[in-house]
Amino acid sequence: MSSAVGVRRMPRRAWAAPAAAWALLLADQAGFSTHEGPALTLAALLLGAAIFAAVHHAEVVAERVGQPFGAVLLAFAVTAIEASLIVSLMLSAAAAAEDAVPPSEAARDTVFAAMMLVLNGVVGLCLLIGGLRHREQGFQARGAAAALGVLGTLATLALILPDYTVAAPGPYYAPAQLVFVATTSLLLYGLFIFVQTVRHRADFLDAGLAPAEAPRPSARIATASGALLVASLAAVILLADTLSPPLEAAVREAGLPAAVVGLVIAGVTLLPEGVSALRAAWANRPQTSLNLALGSALSSIGLTIPLVAAVSLWLGLPLALGLDDEHLVLLALTLFVSTLTLATGRTTVLQGGVHLVIAGAFLTITLMP
Numbered sequence: 576m577s578s579a580v581g582v583r584r585m586p587r588r589a590w591a592a593p594a595a596a597w598a599l600l601l602a603d604q605a606g607f608s609t610h611e612g613p614a615l616t617l618a619a620l621l622l623g624a625a626i627f628a629a630v631h632h633a634e635v636v637a638e639r640v641g642q643p644f645g646a647v648l649l650a651f652a653v654t655a656i657e658a659s660l661i662v663s664l665m666l667s668a669a670a671a672a673e674d675a676v677p678p679s680e681a682a683r684d685t686v687f688a689a690m691m692l693v694l695n696g697v698v699g700l701c702l703l704i705g706g707l708r709h710r711e712q713g714f715q716a717r718g719a720a721a722a723l724g725v726l727g728t729l730a731t732l733a734l735i736l737p738d739y740t741v742a743a744p745g746p747y748y749a750p751a752q753l754v755f756v757a758t759t760s761l762l763l764y765g766l767f768i769f770v771q772t773v774r775h776r777a778d779f780l781d782a783g784l785a786p787a788e789a790p791r792p793s794a795r796i797a798t799a800s801g802a803l804l805v806a807s808l809a810a811v812i813l814l815a816d817t818l819s820p821p822l823e824a825a826v827r828e829a830g831l832p833a834a835v836v837g838l839v840i841a842g843v844t845l846l847p848e849g850v851s852a853l854r855a856a857w858a859n860r861p862q863t864s865l866n867l868a869l870g871s872a873l874s875s876i877g878l879t880i881p882l883v884a885a886v887s888l889w890l891g892l893p894l895a896l897g898l899d900d901e902h903l904v905l906l907a908l909t910l911f912v913s914t915l916t917l918a919t920g921r922t923t924v925l926q927g928g929v930h931l932v933i934a935g936a937f938l939t940i941t942l943m944p
Contacts, residue, residue: 585796585799585800586631588624588627588628589628589631589632589800589803590628590803592621592624592625592627592628592807593625593628593629593803593806593807593810595621595624596621596622596624596625596807596810596811596814597806597810599614599617599618599621599814600810600813600814603817615817615818615821618814618817618818619818621810621814622811622814622815622818622843623843625807625810625811625814626656626807626811626843626844626846626847627846627847628803628807629652629656629804629807629808629811629847630652630653630847630848630851631800631847632800632801632803632804632807633648633651633652633800633804634851635792635796635797635800636648636792636797636800636801636804638791638792639791639792639794639797651874651878652804652808653844653845653847653848653871653874653875654871654874654875654878654879655808655811655812656808656811656812656815656844657685657689657840657841657844657875657879658878658879658882658883659808659811659812659815660685660815660819660840660843660844661681661682661685661840661879661883662882662883662886663812663815663819664679664681664819664822664823664836664840665679665681665682665883665886665887665892666890667819667820667823679883679887679892679893679894679895680833680834680837680895681836681837681840682879682880682883682894682896683734683746683837683895683896683897683898684833684834684836684837684838685836685837685840685841685875685879686733686734686837686841686875686876686879686880687734687837687898687902687906688834688837688838688840688841688842688937688941689841689844689845689871689872689875690726690730690872690875690876690906690909691905691906691909691933691934691937692838692841692842692845692849692934692937693845693849693868693869693871693872693875694726694868694872694909694910694913694930695909695930695931695933695934695937696849696930696931696934697845697849697852697853697868697871698865698868698869698913698916698927698930699926699927699928699929699930699931699933699934700849700853700856700927700931701852701853701855701856701861701864701865701868701922701927702856702916702922702923702924702926702927702930703924703927703928703931704853704856704857704927705856705857705859705861705864705922705927706922706923706924706925706926706927707924708857708859709859711921711922711923712856712859712861712921712922713861713920713921713922714861714862714865714920714921714922715777715778715779715780715862715920716917716918716919716920717775717778718771718775718778718779718862718865718866719865719869719917719920720917720918721767721770721771721775721778722767722771722865722866722869722870722873723869723910723913723914723917725763725764725767725873725877726869726872726873726876726910727910728763729760729763729764729873729876729877729880730876730906730910732756732759732760733756733760733876733880733896734896734897734898734906735897735898735903735906736756736897737895737896737897738897738898738903740752745897746895746896746897746898747893747894747895747896747897748894748896750888753884753887753888753894754884754888756880756884757880757881757884757885758881760876760877760880760881761877761878761881763877764873764874764876764877764878765877767873767877779862779866780862822836822839823836826839831942832941832942832944834941834944835941835942838938838941841875845871848867848868848871849868851867852864852865852867852868855867861922865917880896899944901940901944902940905933905936905937905940908933909933912929912930912933913930916929916930
């Protein structure tokens with residue numbers, strides 16, 4: 576995060592991006608089509624700009640409220656974007672179906688991709704950058720272990736267990752099972768947030784960090800960013816509804832697996848927060864870096880899965896959650912290696928290299944199953 580947010584004016588792109596996105600959306604309502612040609616390209620560019628603007632404003636508000644509340648707010652913002660893209664894909668598939676509604680795999684593919692990109696890609700790069708620049712970095716092992724314990728439990732419930740239940744054939748849950756998993760996921764995530772921000776807040780703070788190393792944004796700037804955050808997220812949700820069908824069509828025409836759609840969604844939504852995590856690692860703030868990374872993965876399951884499950888149950892849309900065998904292997908390897916990495920309370924370049932190798936294996940398997 577910028578260290579001078581509180582003493583600078585708001586960057587022009589921070590308000591121009593959501594303003595331009597809303598102008599395009601209003602033009603679409605007035606009859607200017609955004610579903611083909613240059614207008615579609617413009618919509619895609621504005622979607623990316625609105626995502627970055629949303630995360631920027633979330634960072635400003637986060638600096639105002641302080642850590643670890645800031646990391647939680649960023650995770651909420653990213654989850655809102657991710658869930659809107661997934662729901663748009665589910666609704667577009669249901670609208671295009673002539674007979675039986677096809678099962679939606681977007682939630683499973685996106686959440687799994689988010690976990691792999693975060694735990695291996697983002698964390699791997701943070702460990703590598705921190706190790707190269709600072710040789711060795713220390714962090715709160717108790718906080719990281721708590722996050723990983725919740726993440727492993729949620730991943731097992733949402734992505735592994737559906738393959739082995741008998742009430743409904745895998746990779747699906749029966750409605751009652753889906754309600755249980757969605758409810759407990761939300762409650763467990765809420766319990767983690769309580770522990771992170773109230774009961775054991777010290778376990779999630781950078782050790783030895785000066786308490787006032789940078790001025791906080793003023794109340795006026797934070798309020799303006801809060802309003803623009805809402806406007807940016809709303810623009811992202813509406814633009815996602817426009818761009819979801821062309822994205823699926825482009826993946827099909829390129830002959831790529833359907834899971835690439837989830838990879839693209841996860842990559843786009845995680846990019847701004849991933850950059851924030853890398854900046855924190857570069858600035859020798861490994862705990863903040865891990866809070867951002869693990870928080871985004873936790874919210875991706877703890878919030879996205881309940882939201883998508885609610886939409887699935889409400890509209891009667893089939894929802895595939897269980898992973899394929901090769902992805903189960905990669906998830907088990909990732910959780911095992913992450914446990915070894917986070918148990919030590921310190922980081923090295925070797926750990927970063929191991930995680931990046933697993934990230935490369937995930938990308939290879941996704942593109943070439």
